[in-house]
Amino acid sequence: MKPVSTRPHFVEMEKATLQRWRDAHMIEKYIHRNDASDRHWSFIDGPITANNPMGVHHAWGRSYKDLWQRFHTMLGEKQRYQNGFDCQGLWIEVEVEKEHGFTSKKDIAEFGIDKFVQECKDRVQRFAAVQTEQSIRLGYWMDWDNSYYTNSDENNYTIWLFLKKCFERGWVYKGHDTMPWCPRCATGLSEHEIVTEGYREVTHTSVYLKFPLLERPGESLLVWTTTPWTLPGNVAAAVHPALTYLKVQQGNDVLYVSKGAAKSALQGEHEVLGEVQGKDLVGLTYRGPFDELPVQQGIVHRVISWDEVSDAEGTGIVHIAPGCGKEDFGLSKEHDLAVIAPCDDEGLYVDGFASLTGAVVSDDATRDAIFASLRDKTLLYRTHRYPHRYPHCWRCGTELIFRLVDEWFISMDDLRHQIADVTKQIRWIPDFGLARELDWLKNMDDWMISKKRYYGLALPIFDCEACGAFEVIGSETELKERAIEGWEVFEGHSPHKPFIDAVKIACRKCGAAVSRIPDVGNPWLDAGIVAFATLQYRHDRAYWVQWFPAHFITEAFPGQFRNWFYSLLTMSTALEDRPPFEVVLGHAMVRDEHGEEMHKSKGNAIWFDDAAEKMGADVMRWLFVSQN
Incomplete structure (x- = not known):
């Protein structure tokens, strides 16, 4: 028998075990274990924002996600094991601005939008790699060579398809209204962004x-x-x-x-x-x-x-x-x-x-x-x-003002009750989640989908200054067919600023050359479309049918009623009038010693690596999964 120390060093044992698993390719064997099964279990991973290393507050949800997937693996069910990274929006932009010491949006323009957007993409790749290794240390076993990224062409173009459907039904409009506005980031914020952390x-x-x-x-x-x-x-x-x-x-x-x-x-x-x-x-x-x-x-x-x-x-x-x-x-x-x-x-x-x-x-x-x-x-x-x-701005912490601006919205007048009907078909754990989501749907305003920023989904809205008509382009193929200028500048690039801004189309109403609006999209569009973009909805409908809807998702309840759950439900209702998932498990937020929710932007988070080196990731994992 091998003697057991009376004072085991859990962190060293953990590292040795991880290396042994790595040498034996255990993750690869695990995720392909049930490939031949005629039964499957579908799970959507709510994307983690790839803009910094993980905090311990990320470990709670990721521990639950792995626990449920392992259980269904043990049942012999085939799975996709796809991790997700959230990659666009102010989350990323503000961090890159900090690296350069920028204090306003003008600094970005002077630096160069093309260089800034590329640095945002590079930061995503850098921290996606960091979070991958941290997740593996936590025991979160996924197909790490097949993670989805919300800044991918497929994700962005699937959102275009969604917006085209909304446009065809008369739900997209330009509103002139007084909106919450961050003077440092120089952009408006939607109602969804300030009701939780704001x-x-x-x-x-x-x-x-x-x-x-x-x-x-x-x-x-x-x-x-x-x-x-x-x-x-x-x-x-x-x-x-x-x-x-x-x-x-x-x-x-x-x-x-x-x-x-x-x-x-x-x-x-x-x-x-x-x-x-x-x-x-x-x-x-x-x-x-x-x-x-x-x-x-x-x-x-x-x-x-x-x-x-x-x-x-x-x-x-x-x-x-x-x-x-x-x-x-x-x-x-x-x-x-x-x-x-x-x-x-x-x-x-x-x-x-x-x-x-x-x-x-x-x-x-x-x-x-x-x-x-x-x-x-x-x-x-x-x-x-x-x-x-x-x-306050949820990203930079600046006090908001209210400012009269033009923004783009999706009207909820027709959608609101449809989404509520879809929401009622889902099992919510705990069951009060249903009432929370329905309450949000009842009281929410129209969805502001535009941001006056640089790095994010290029909204495919072309607004004619000559006659006032606008239209939404639904795919890269349609954009190429309609382009009358600038396609050669954009071709070969991802659908991001600044290259896509070179493309002009002819107005269907008056024939004038029309540019895309300069705005980028609300980042919750990015995460909300993943039930479609990750399942090849545009190209392989049979594959999508096989895996849709997800059997299960899990995220922290606070905030997600108005954010990820809401965007998933809205986009799925608009595209298919069906729930994107069957069961949702909600958990609480990790709080600091003062009872405040942990957020890296608040400065009260504990870095995952620091905690793992002191207590061991396995102990942390047990702490989280033992909650009920």
């Missing part, structure tokens, strides 16, 4: 200010905002028609404030002169806080009615700036309000804002200048430090 607790300096009523000299509305930078874009003030508002005397001022908010909003002694209903204030006009600005000339500021106004905080009177808020922009359409768009894509005030032009809208110095201006005009009531949850 909010952080911060403290801002809010401001209470007066809007003097023109019809009632000496009387003012008392208004509150947490975003002072939006005040130069103010065009209206909203009240709830059914709320009660107090008319109070304070010094020389007569102020209107909601009865429910008066105690917290007012500071100092005051006398209540009377009460009015919100509907009685509607239609009054007031002097705007920045009427002196060129962009404000000719605008009549008025009080409007809005049922969403609350007096739970603030003053019960809401400052409306349609160019700086989604609800505000909606109100501008309803009430025919002027729309002022204050800032450019880097978050700087544009021309027409006098001394503010060129200033960073969210800077403390800008805020102080706005407060000083309000004070000089005797409009400042008071400031207040206000802690609240505020949206």
